[in-house]
Amino acid sequence: MVYIIAGDSDGNPTVQGSGFIIGKNRIVTNHHVLVGTSVALAVFSDGKSSPITTVIADSSTKDLIIVGADTGQRLAVLLGDELALQEGDPVYAIGAPKGLELSLTDGIVSSFRNVGDEFFIQSTAAIGHGSSGGPLFNREGRVVGITSALMSDTPGIYFSIGVGDLKRLLRNPQLMVEEFSKWAKRNPSGSESVPEGDASSNTEKVSQIEKLIHDGKFDEARIQIQTFTATAPESALSYRLFGEFNQKTGHLDEALSDLKLSVEKDPRDSISQFYLAISLFSARRFDEALSHELKSNELGPSDSDIPVLAMLYYAVRDFKQAEAMARKALQVNAKNVMALSVLAGLAFHHLSSREENWYTYVQTLSAIDSDNFWTHVAQGYAAQRASKTDEAITAFKAAENDSFPDSAAYHALASVYSSQSEFGRANDEIKAGLLEVPNDPYLLSTGIFFSLIAREDTEAARRFELLDHLYAGSRETLGAGCLYYYGMGQPNSALSYCAQMTAQFPNDRTAHSNYGWAALDAKQSQVALTEFSSAYKIASPDWNKLTGTQAIDLLWGCAISLYDSGDKKNSGEIIRSIRKDYPSAATITGLQQLPLLWSKATLIRIEALLKEFPQ
Numbered sequence: 001m002v003y004i005i006a007g008d009s010d011g012n013p014t015v016q017g018s019g020f021i022i023g024k025n026r027i028v029t030n031h032h033v034l035v036g037t038s039v040a041l042a043v044f045s046d047g048k049s050s051p052i053t054t055v056i057a058d059s060s061t062k063d064l065i066i067v068g069a070d071t072g073q074r075l076a077v078l079l080g081d082e083l084a085l086q087e088g089d090p091v092y093a094i095g096a097p098k099g100l101e102l103s104l105t106d107g108i109v110s111s112f113r114n115v116g117d118e119f120f121i122q123s124t125a126a127i128g129h130g131s132s133g134g135p136l137f138n139r140e141g142r143v144v145g146i147t148s149a150l151m152s153d154t155p156g157i158y159f160s161i162g163v164g165d166l167k168r169l170l171r172n173p174q175l176m177v178e179e180f181s182k183w184a185k186r187n188p189s190g191s192e193s194v195p196e197g198d199a200s201s202n203t204e205k206v207s208q209i210e211k212l213i214h215d216g217k218f219d220e221a222r223i224q225i226q227t228f229t230a231t232a233p234e235s236a237l238s239y240r241l242f243g244e245f246n247q248k249t250g251h252l253d254e255a256l257s258d259l260k261l262s263v264e265k266d267p268r269d270s271i272s273q274f275y276l277a278i279s280l281f282s283a284r285r286f287d288e289a290l291s292h293e294l295k296s297n298e299l300g301p302s303d304s305d306i307p308v309l310a311m312l313y314y315a316v317r318d319f320k321q322a323e324a325m326a327r328k329a330l331q332v333n334a335k336n337v338m339a340l341s342v343l344a345g346l347a348f349h350h351l352s353s354r355e356e357n358w359y360t361y362v363q364t365l366s367a368i369d370s371d372n373f374w375t376h377v378a379q380g381y382a383a384q385r386a387s388k389t390d391e392a393i394t395a396f397k398a399a400e401n402d403s404f405p406d407s408a409a410y411h412a413l414a415s416v417y418s419s420q421s422e423f424g425r426a427n428d429e430i431k432a433g434l435l436e437v438p439n440d441p442y443l444l445s446t447g448i449f450f451s452l453i454a455r456e457d458t459e460a461a462r463r464f465e466l467l468d469h470l471y472a473g474s475r476e477t478l479g480a481g482c483l484y485y486y487g488m489g490q491p492n493s494a495l496s497y498c499a500q501m502t503a504q505f506p507n508d509r510t511a512h513s514n515y516g517w518a519a520l521d522a523k524q525s526q527v528a529l530t531e532f533s534s535a536y537k538i539a540s541p542d543w544n545k546l547t548g549t550q551a552i553d554l555l556w557g558c559a560i561s562l563y564d565s566g567d568k569k570n571s572g573e574i575i576r577s578i579r580k581d582y583p584s585a586a587t588i589t590g591l592q593q594l595p596l597l598w599s600k601a602t603l604i605r606i607e608a609l610l611k612e613f614p615q
Contacts, residue, residue, distance in 0.1 A: 018134030029133030080142025095131025236266035270300030491521035
């Protein structure tokens with residue numbers, strides 16, 4: 001066993017590794033251990049050392065190098081046959097992890113990997129940094145592999161290069177032994193070089209690796225990446241490949257780190273920019289994702305970028321650009337799911353420049369791919385209408401698992417839970433949705449409502465402040481402002497929001513009703529009567545379509561506003577109809593179980609009227 005210390009031209013140690021003697025004055029280690037160094041020293045198990053002076057054979061693709069150093073009378077190891085190993089056989093690794101000389105770990109052979117013409121042993125014998133290049137022994141004490149910490153970044157999974165590659169290297173040494181100093185100059189640091197081979201071979205190899213990643217062959221891809229990038233582990237291409245791999249295997253933080261480094265090293269690589277955009281999208285950092293995707297498209301315009309841009313514009317709420325890009329993408333491919341999903345979202349939220357039916361897009365999407373966001377949302381609403389609550393929840397949960405950047409599924413689930421008076425679960429859905437679709441105005445607005453019901457006034461205030469800051473004057477902000485200040489016991493502050501809301505959306509029944517409640521608390525009884533009358537007029541043609549909760553909200557508003565206006569007779573009749581048709585709504589406890597926001601002043605008024613008009 002040999003401990004290898006290598007350093008720069010000034011003799012400062014920069015790396016460490018392991019190796020072993022395979023013959024008189026011959027030591028083997030990993031190629032990557034010595035790349036980028038200027039001097040190297042072999043330290044033997046007896047504590048003595050010898051400078052590495054020559055390179056006898058080298059293969060960057062196999063990550064093996066045989067170097068020359070004075071080994072004295074020390075014995076060489078015996079080479080075994082890795083092909084004789086079987087899964088479950090015991091193996092032993094000796095190395096110098098973090099400079100700890102002659103550290104022994106044991107494990108078993110867990111698998112074998114054939115990647116191209118390379119053979120790897122996968123084992124559970126732990127290999128740490130500093131152990132690269134050490135021997136892997138079988139039970140007979142023969143070397144069957146050369147350990148590589150470079151290919152062992154997952155706990156419990158460690159790879160060794162089959163000893164057969166070393167035997168082939170021994171049979172084909174370099175024509176001339178090269179001085180180590182000259183070899184070192186030809187093999188500078190990976191940060192200043194790229195993997196060996198001409199451009200065409202590199203391109204072909206990268207394509208092979210990316211196909212393995214795309215096909216989900218992650219073990220093979222990992223090995224291919226680590227052997228391919230061994231000579232240049234800090235190049236832009238190396239970071240890009242590791243970034244692609246980590247992204248596909250769900251290691252998002254690692255992917256972001258690798259891809260950022262790749263872009264920093266080569267900002268004109270459109271592919272790195274693209275994958276960084278996708279990783280940022282997965283991290284729900286939509287603005288940054290759009291920036292890098294625009295850069296990618298600028299560097300290497302492609303039709304495949306168009307639907308991605310459509311989705312990213314949708315995510316940052318630039319709906320005009322999102323629609324333009326989505327329609328452009330459909331001109332290239334009429335069945336592009338991403339583009340169709342964007343247009344479906346615009347239709348769902350009534351944000352399209354055209355009069356389009358949301359369900360028409362749902363039918364188109366379902367025919368192409370039934371496992372998509374809007375199909376699941378539609379299934380949830382259908383189940384909800386059929387009073388199949390469990391099926392609705394399942395469908396909305398399936399939509400939440402989709403990465404499409406829309407809050408509809410979270411909003412719908414919150415509504416389902418609130419209808420069952422499970423306000424805590426409803427609020428949890430809002431919180432989860434805001435992590436996936438940050439600063440979404442629909443979720444912020446609905447979240448204010450649930451925070452107020454739960455009497456989480458601080459959270460309600462935080463959400464409203466953010467909503468008002470980001471979307472001042474929007475429909476969501478006006479509606480939420482009316483409700484927020486009413487719920488916080490500040491009805492006079494609510495009135496301006498309520499008035500703007502009804503002025504901009506005169507056919508919104510809920511807007512008129514909310515205005516009425518705020519006006520009642522502000523002791524503006526005539527305004528309240530006008531607003532509840534408007535709400536009742538809008539609702540009357542389709543009264544049977546109202547939910548019980550909606551009807552109760554409107555009936556109590558009309559009863560109180562009529563009473564305050566002096567019409568006690570009609571007020572009493574409405575209260576008696578509430579007792580008859582909605583008996584639970586004729587008690588304070590029952591009202592508090594409904595997904596409705598009642599101010600303290602409102603509940604006091606209702607309690608007084610219930611006493612005045614007993615059953």
